[in-house]
Amino acid sequence: MPVNSTVQSETDRSIDGEGLPINELFYSLQGEGELAGVPSVFVRTSGCNLRCWFCDSYHTSWEPSHTQMRLDEIVDEVESYEQANHVVLTGGEPLIHEDAVTLLERLDERGYHTTVETNGTIYRDAPIDLASISPKLASSTPTAEKDPKGDGEWADRHESRRLDIEALAELVDTYESQLKFVVTDEEDIPEIESIVEKVRDAAWTTVRDSDVLLMPEGMTRDDLDERRNEVAELAIEHGYRYTPRLHVDLWNDAPGT
Numbered sequence: 001m002p003v004n005s006t007v008q009s010e011t012d013r014s015i016d017g018e019g020l021p022i023n024e025l026f027y028s029l030q031g032e033g034e035l036a037g038v039p040s041v042f043v044r045t046s047g048c049n050l051r052c053w054f055c056d057s058y059h060t061s062w063e064p065s066h067t068q069m070r071l072d073e074i075v076d077e078v079e080s081y082e083q084a085n086h087v088v089l090t091g092g093e094p095l096i097h098e099d100a101v102t103l104l105e106r107l108d109e110r111g112y113h114t115t116v117e118t119n120g121t122i123y124r125d126a127p128i129d130l131a132s133i134s135p136k137l138a139s140s141t142p143t144a145e146k147d148p149k150g151d152g153e154w155a156d157r158h159e160s161r162r163l164d165i166e167a168l169a170e171l172v173d174t175y176e177s178q179l180k181f182v183v184t185d186e187e188d189i190p191e192i193e194s195i196v197e198k199v200r201d202a203a204w205t206t207v208r209d210s211d212v213l214l215m216p217e218g219m220t221r222d223d224l225d226e227r228r229n230e231v232a233e234l235a236i237e238h239g240y241r242y243t244p245r246l247h248v249d250l251w252n253d254a255p256g257t
């Protein structure tokens, strides 16, 4: 269900009231991370507290659009995909919304495995089976040269918000998790190592190198063709896990995939 009817001007704060602003809801294969290949229903909320220049979900961050859906409508639509046992709650940043917790509770009551795709800046207590955390590196910052929309107006706000080690540690300590870094080139590696070390110092839970995933930056197959081998080599060199972007390999940048 692609939705682009209602345009919302500014969506930094949580939207109050019953329900969630939904950008799209669809059934596909999980394309990223340790559950790559698993048939899953994707619930994509609109609105984000960051603005990565490369965001592949532009209409949830830079120019958010959504339809407000009640939680029971969302659950009904999820249940309409009868083959699916897995639900991926993503965005935008799903955890800016308080009602994300209630949605996860309702899905959990119905026996779904829940993955939450999050930038790791916000902790919430919810029935999350896999916290798929993608901490944002300096290379994600929308500088004036990289800003897809303007002149770098978001750069300072993005930069000051993008990392919260306490929130990352709390997510890692509470949930089964993976740290999935978007890699542009080898210059990202020292910052990844530094973030992983800081999370290890702040968390009780052991963060294994195999819980650290390197994912090539790329919205399209052509982007990935340029980068996937270099990122795979970096994973081999540093002992981290590589994750593909299966959905991009299979369907390029088609909506609803």
Ligand SMILES: C[S@@+](CC[C@H](N)C(=O)[O-])C[C@H]1O[C@@H](n2cnc3c(N)ncnc32)[C@H](O)[C@@H]1O
Binding pocket: 048, 054, 055, 056, 057, 090, 091, 092, 093, 094, 117, 118, 119, 120, 132, 133, 134, 180, 182, 215, 216, 217, 218, 219
């Ligand atoms: C659109 S985000 C939504 C969830 C959350 N805001 C986050 O960033 O983790 C979903 C996933 O796509 C990744 N992503 C976004 N744009 C990308 C790009 N151009 N190349 C590779 N991964 C990208 C994010 O890092 C995240 O893992």
Ligand SMILES: Nc1nc2[nH]cc(C(=O)O)c2c(=O)[nH]1
Binding pocket: 028, 029, 030, 031, 032, 042, 057, 088, 090, 091, 117, 247, 257
């Ligand atoms: N197939 C598919 N897998 C995904 N895994 C994480 C996604 C996301 O946008 O959060 C995503 C997505 O958009 N599509």
Ligand code: SF4
Binding pocket: 048, 049, 050, 051, 052, 055, 056, 057, 060, 061, 091, 092, 093, 119
């Ligand atoms: S944090 Fe996620 S949704 Fe927000 S701008 Fe970055 S990639 Fe897009």
Ligand SMILES: [Mg+2]
Binding pocket: 056, 057
């Ligand atoms: Mg995506």
